[in-house]
Amino acid sequence: MIDNMNPTSQFHPYHRETSVPVAERPLSGLDRVLDNVLDRVGIDPTSLRSVRDQLKNLKLNQSFGKVRAYAKANPGKMLGGLAALAIGLGVMRARRL
Helix, strand or coil: CCCCCCCCCCCCCCCCCCCCCHHHCCCCCHHHHHHHHHHHHCCCHHHHHHHHHHHHCCCHHHHHHHHHHHHHHCHHHHHHHHHHHHHHHHHHHHHHC
């Protein structure tokens, strides 16, 4: 089936003309809670979208390759860093309890 409708049209012939577009629907459930939390923190939804887009462009395999190569070249530094991380997390957890 070929859709010959105008692509800028808001409604498809299969939708009722009284239906509300998704962008204009009121927030409900988790979306409303997340929106309230972001407002309290001071994060704009458009900035959140830009961060999400930047994370999509991040090349993780390349970054993990660099970390792997550094770990192979400096195993002592990596073990020391992991030990410091474990101790720091333990101290933070002990403060919370």
